[in-house]
Amino acid sequence: MVDTSNPIDPYGHLKVEKIEEVTSADEKEKKLNPKSVDKKKFIYLTFLNFFLNTLNLFNKKKYSKIEDTPIFKELQTIKSSLESLKEKDLSKEADFLNFFAYLWLKLFNDYKNYHITNEKTISDIKELIKNIYSYPEGSEFSLGYYISELAGMKWIPFPYIELLKNLHLEYKKDPINSHLQKWIDLLNSILEKV
Numbered sequence: 001m002v003d004t005s006n007p008i009d010p011y012g013h014l015k016v017e018k019i020e021e022v023t024s025a026d027e028k029e030k031k032l033n034p035k036s037v038d039k040k041k042f043i044y045l046t047f048l049n050f051f052l053n054t055l056n057l058f059n060k061k062k063y064s065k066i067e068d069t070p071i072f073k074e075l076q077t078i079k080s081s082l083e084s085l086k087e088k089d090l091s092k093e094a095d096f097l098n099f100f101a102y103l104w105l106k107l108f109n110d111y112k113n114y115h116i117t118n119e120k121t122i123s124d125i126k127e128l129i130k131n132i133y134s135y136p137e138g139s140e141f142s143l144g145y146y147i148s149e150l151a152g153m154k155w156i157p158f159p160y161i162e163l164l165k166n167l168h169l170e171y172k173k174d175p176i177n178s179h180l181q182k183w184i185d186l187l188n189s190i191l192e193k194v
Contacts, residue, residue, distance in 0.1 A: 062115045066190070069114045071125070074107040079187040086180050091165035097156055100164075101147045104132070108148075124190045128183065135163065135179060 066072045081100055090096040108129065116122055133144025146160035171178040 062117050064117045066116055066118065066121050069110065069116065071107065071110050071114060071116070072191070074103060074110060075125075075187055075191060077103055078107060079184060079191065082180055082184050082187070085164065085168055086171045086175075086184075089165055089168045091161045091168065094156065097160065097164070101160075104147045121190060124186060128186050128190070131179070131186070132183060136166075 063069050135143045143163045167180050171180045175181055
């Protein structure tokens, strides 16, 4: 006869270890023992890094006119992309998201690789990069963060879509004071100096 007052546990014979015991045992095994770096290798790699950085400084060609660099075409294309975003909410179009992220990263990389001697142009481009990169101000994850994480190319995060949508809606509410218009005005001032 079966005793129904105390049900039989079919897994009673299995014993589960406490999580804390398992975790502490794993941590003890995984402790890293720092190894000392070979001084010769460290000095060699430091010197090599310094040498390559110095060589890059001398290899950079100087340009007095921005139109002699690919940066000029990239700025024109960014301007036309932002003007398209003013007119239509392109935040849900994957082609636009990919293109804008690619174009922005290309501009950012070319800006670091081409040396432009016109100080006013450089300061305007820096301001544009800073403004777009830090939009919206005070936010933990900005438009620049999502673009730098290859948003649109490897992944399309929802906040990236929302930021572009908000730019469009902000322009529709107040065109003159919108971020889009300010960025386009700054681009116009850079491109018209040519």
